[in-house]
Amino acid sequence: xxxxxxxxxxxxxxxxxxxxxxxxxxxxxxxxxxxxxxxxxxxxxxxxxxxxxxxxxxxxxxxxxxxxxxxxxxxxxxxxxxxxxxxxxxxxxxxxxxxxxxxx
Amino acid sequence: xxxxxxxxxxxxxxxxxxxxxxxxxxxxxxxxxxxxxxxxxxxxxxxxxxxxxxxxxxxxxxxxxxxxxxxxxxxxxxxxxxxxxxxxxxxxxxxxxxxxxxxxxxxxxxxxxxxxxxxxxxxxxxxxxxxxxxxxxxxxxxxxxxxxxxxxxxxxxxxxxxxxxxxxxxxxxxxxxxxxxxxxxxxxxxxxxxxxxxxxxxxxxxxxxxxxxxxxxxxxxxx
Numbered sequence: 001x002x003x004x005x006x007x008x009x010x011x012x013x014x015x016x017x018x019x020x021x022x023x024x025x026x027x028x029x030x031x032x033x034x035x036x037x038x039x040x041x042x043x044x045x046x047x048x049x050x051x052x053x054x055x056x057x058x059x060x061x062x063x064x065x066x067x068x069x070x071x072x073x074x075x076x077x078x079x080x081x082x083x084x085x086x087x088x089x090x091x092x093x094x095x096x097x098x099x100x101x102x103x104x
Numbered sequence: 105x106x107x108x109x110x111x112x113x114x115x116x117x118x119x120x121x122x123x124x125x126x127x128x129x130x131x132x133x134x135x136x137x138x139x140x141x142x143x144x145x146x147x148x149x150x151x152x153x154x155x156x157x158x159x160x161x162x163x164x165x166x167x168x169x170x171x172x173x174x175x176x177x178x179x180x181x182x183x184x185x186x187x188x189x190x191x192x193x194x195x196x197x198x199x200x201x202x203x204x205x206x207x208x209x210x211x212x213x214x215x216x217x218x219x220x221x222x223x224x225x226x227x228x229x230x231x232x233x234x235x236x237x238x239x240x241x242x243x244x245x246x247x248x249x250x251x252x253x254x255x256x257x258x259x260x261x262x263x264x265x266x267x268x269x270x271x272x273x274x275x276x277x278x279x280x281x282x283x284x285x286x287x288x289x290x291x292x293x294x295x296x297x298x299x300x301x302x303x304x305x306x307x308x309x310x311x312x313x314x315x316x317x318x319x320x321x322x323x324x325x326x327x
Contacts, residue, residue: 005131008131009130011130016123016126019119023119052135053141056141058141059157059159062157062160063157063161064168067168070172071172073314080317081182081187
C-alpha cells in the first residue's frame with residue numbers, strides 16, 4: 001500500500017466517522033464537532049492528493065485547503081450562533097427528537 | 105445482543121454501502137490529466153509573488169479568494185440576523201480565571217502586531233499572507249473580549265461596518281480595475297499586496313465580530 005493510499009483511507013475514515021456522528025447524535029455541539037472532523041478529513045485527503053508525486057507538489061490543492069479552513073471557521077461560527085439561539089428558545093442543547101429516533 | 109429497529113438497520117446498511125463506495129472511489133482514483141504543478145511553476149515569475157501557494161490563492165485562483173471573502177461577510181450578516189431577533193444582549197461576563205490568562209495578551213499586543221505584519225509581508229516568499237496575518241491580528245480582539253474590555257452592543261457603528269466591508273470592497277475594486285483579476289506582470293505584486301492588506305484588516309475584524317456574536321461591539325475600559 002503506497003503512502004498516498006494509506007493517508008487517503010485515513011482521511012475517508014475521518015470523514016465517515018464525522019458523518020456517522022453528524023447523523024446519529026441529537027446534541028447540537030456534537031453535530032458541530034462532527035462537521036469539523038469531516039472537514040479535517042477532506043483537508044487531509046486534499047493534501048494527500050497534492051503529494052501524490054513527491055517531487056512535484058500540487059499547490060492548487062493546498063490553496064483549496066486554506067480556503068476550506070477559513071470556510072470551516074465561518075461554518076462553526078454560524079452553527080454556534082444558531083446553537084445559542086436554539087438554547088435560548090428551547091432551553092436545551094439537543095435537537096427535538098421524534099418518536100422513533102435513529103440512534104438513541 | 106442488542107436489538108436494532110428497522111430504521112437503525114436501514115441506516116447502518118446505507119451508511120456501510122456509502123462508506124464502501126467512497127473508499128473504493130478514493131483507492132481507485134486515476135492519475136490527473138493536467139499537470140498542474142508544471143503549470144503553476146511555469147507562470148510563477150509573472151504572477152507577482154514568489155511562493156506558489158500565495159500565487160494560486162491571489163492570482164491563479166483569485167476568484168475563489170474573492171468569493172470566500174464574500175462568504176465570510178455573509179456569515180457575519182447571518183450571525184447578526186440570528187442575534188437581531190433576540191430580545192436581549194447576551195450578558196457575558198467571563199470567569200475571573202480568564203483574567204489571569206488574558207492580561208498577558210494585552211501585554212503581548214505589540215508582539216501580536218509585529219507577528220501579523222511579518223506574516224502579511226512574508227506571504228510573498230514563504231507560507232503566510234492575508235488570512236494567517238488576519239487570524240493572528242484577531243487575537244487582540246479576543247484578548248480584549250476575554251478581559252471584558254470589549255463588550256457586545258446592540259448596534260454596530262458606521263466605522264466598524266466600513267472596516268468590515270473594506271476588504272471585500274478593495275478586492276472587488278482591484279478586480280474590476282484589472283479586467284477581472286488579470287494583473288499586468290509588472291504591477292501584480294503591488295495589487296496583490298493592496299488586496300492582502302485590506303483583507304487582513306477586515307478578516308481579523310470579522311473573526312472578532314464572530315467571536316463576540318452580537319450586532320456590534322464597544323471598547324469599555326481603557327487599555
